[in-house]
Amino acid sequence: MSNGKVITAEQLTKRFGDFVAVDHISFDVMKGEIFGFLGANGAGKTTAMRMLCGLSLPTSGKATVAGFDVFKENEKIKKSIGYMSQKFSLYEDLTVKENMEFYGGIYHKSDKFIKEKTTFILNELHLTKEGNKLVKSLPLGWKQKLAFSVAIFHEPEIVFLDEPTGGVDPVTRREFWNMIYQAADRGITVFVTTHYMDEAEYCSRVSIMVDGRIEALDTPSQLKKTYEAASMDEVFLRLARKAVRAAD
Amino acid sequence: MRQFFSFIKKEFYHIWRDKRTMFILLGMPVVQIVIFGFALTNEVKNAKIAILDNSKDAATTSLSAQLNASRYFDIEKNLVSYTQVEEEFKKGKIKLAVVFPQHFSEDLLHFNKAQVQLIADASDPNTANQLTNYATAIIMDYQNRITNERKLPYTINTEMRMLYNPQLKGAFNFVPGVMAMVLLLVCTMMTAITIVKEKEMGTMEVMLVSPMRPQMVVLAKAVPYLLLSTINIASILLLSRYVLEVPINGSLILLVFESILFTLVSLSLGLLISSMAGSQQAAMFISLIGMFLPTIMLSGFMFPVENMPLPLRIVSNIVPAKWYYNIVKSVMIKGVGLHVIWKETLILGGMMLFFLTLAIKRFKIRLA
Known part of the structure; x- marks a missing residue:
């Protein structure tokens, strides 16, 4: 992790046949940063993220995650990252505690670690009473917060969040972002894709993808200055209008 | 782990x-x-059978030929001893064995009565049932023909043995x-x-x-x-x-x-x-x-x-x-x-x- 860079990408590209989903993107993510990855639907955010997580093999380019090469050191990367998918990543027919026990086990954590961590998280989320309830009986907002807790259960260096707040009310979204801040304060680097522009304001730095390319990358305030915009929303619209690719 | x-x-x-x-x-x-x-039951065609012919006379040869000629049976093997019957069944090659006792023809001509044994693999009871029925029908057919030819009442008794599943369950x-x-x-x-x-x-x-x-x-x-x-x-x-x-x-x-x-x-x-x-x-x-x-x-x-x-x-x-x-x-x-x-x-x-x-x-x- 030289120079405090936890993720580096150089000319990273993914093709599906003739279609270039991600087109030579380059960026660095610093330790402890909340890195926002913005783009319209179909801009290539998820594909880029999947390459960094080892779910998809890049066609060309270079990238390292937590200091490990995405081509060769996939297994090492997996130990250092957490991931929360766009879809729901908890088991609905398991209780809250069972979910945590399962994910702890998958990451080779000891029984003691799992127990302490579970108690800690349930306290933090004020869910102590709900520990033995099935996940499906909880409201969506709680599930989402739990899913995030589970994604960082094994204390990874980096956590990847793929549109984590879809379908959640603004209050819960605010609470969710507080959790992200807390994780970042503990030194966990957060890599988050979103298309909510208010969320972009919360990020340390933001990259905006249009048609598979990174069109802009800076802090939210700097971006607003550069594009002479009052909000991130305006910045985004100005950039995204250039898109030729149809949204999916 | x-x-x-x-x-x-x-x-x-x-x-x-x-x-x-x-x-x-x-x-x-x-x-x-x-x-x-x-x-469900179904018609059985060209089932492989074995013949144990202890008599080897005109009547048994003729009967074997008729069994073989019917569309139900194909003679897979001619056996020489009774112990071979069981062996063939275990190998699973044959579905039915026909056993002619010694002096089949003589018995038939002199006493007007002869025996033939049908042994079927009844681990598949429907098939076994059908096969013995077909075989019996062919033998009866033969019996009727010689009865008509010679104007004498000949009887061939068929004795059946259902191997492995005697009650045809x-x-x-x-x-x-x-x-x-x-x-x-x-x-x-x-x-x-x-x-x-x-x-x-x-x-x-x-x-x-x-x-x-x-x-x-x-x-x-x-x-x-x-x-x-x-x-x-x-x-x-x-x-x-x-x-x-x-x-x-x-x-x-x-x-x-x-x-x-x-x-x-x-x-x-x-x-x-x-x-x-x-x-x-x-x-x-x-x-x-x-x-x-x-x-x-x-x-x-x-x-x-x-x-x-x-x-x-x-x-x-x-x-x-x-x-x-x-x-x-x-x-x-x-x-x-x-x-x-x-x-x-x-x-x-x-x-x-x-x-x-x-x-x-x-x-x-x-x-x-």
Whole structure:
């Protein structure tokens, strides 16, 4: 992790046949940063993220995650990252505690670690009473917060969040972002894709993808200055209008 | 290993919490065994038979020729001793043996009366019944003809012996069939569905991002269903032994070993299907149409394979249940050992390796 860079990408590209989903993107993510990855639907955010997580093999380019090469050191990367998918990543027919026990086990954590961590998280989320309830009986907002807790259960260096707040009310979204801040304060680097522009304001730095390319990358305030915009929303619209690719 | 056990534990929670599915999985074999009373009958053509001719005279030669000429029978072998009869049945090559006693023709001409014995493989009772009926009809036909020719009342008594299943119980036939069907359903369909479910829910992605190796995920998914299947094997065998009174004539250990082998084949197929199917419904349809129908149609359990046109007979060879059905029948009812069914066992083993390798390979490709 030289120079405090936890993720580096150089000319990273993914093709599906003739279609270039991600087109030579380059960026660095610093330790402890909340890195926002913005783009319209179909801009290539998820594909880029999947390459960094080892779910998809890049066609060309270079990238390292937590200091490990995405081509060769996939297994090492997996130990250092957490991931929360766009879809729901908890088991609905398991209780809250069972979910945590399962994910702890998958990451080779000891029984003691799992127990302490579970108690800690349930306290933090004020869910102590709900520990033995099935996940499906909880409201969506709680599930989402739990899913995030589970994604960082094994204390990874980096956590990847793929549109984590879809379908959640603004209050819960605010609470969710507080959790992200807390994780970042503990030194966990957060890599988050979103298309909510208010969320972009919360990020340390933001990259905006249009048609598979990174069109802009800076802090939210700097971006607003550069594009002479009052909000991130305006910045985004100005950039995204250039898109030729149809949204999916 | 820790990952592996965490995963299996989780899998058991899924099964345990889904009471309806669990009830179906464990209750279905019981229900099927109890209601599956009658297998459908069908016409048998060109059944292979053996002749033990202790007389070798004009009458027996003529009768043998007529049996052979009919569309029902083909003489596979001429035997020389009574002990060979049993041997041929155990090899599974013949369905019926016709035994002419010594002095058949003389008895017939001098005493106007002769005996012929028909021995059938009644582990498949419907076929056995039909074959003896056909043979009897042909013999009666011959008897009537010589009676008319010589204007004397000749009688040929046919004596029947139903080997392995003297009371012609249908259970002898459907127990092996039900075993094949239940194991296939539990293993293939349920495994395919649960893996595809994880894909649909998005949890599979999380699993693939974790340090758990994909091969481990696949194997851990299969283990709980292997355990469930052993419960099913036990319940079917107990029910058939003590409720339907079907004997287990061969080695129980061999029978269980072969059943587990078939379970592994089914599990591998389930894993393979899960790598092809995009949704739970698709997984279910592929399992039902790709596995279930061939099992019912082509395993020999409902319709005798030997009557089917050649293309179907060839296709039936790739249906794992056909081999397993033969194995169960041979071990359970005929009481033969591994030396007779080694070929079927090898075929099942080969199928398992093939499907499993393919499934794991395909699973990895999806990752990249």
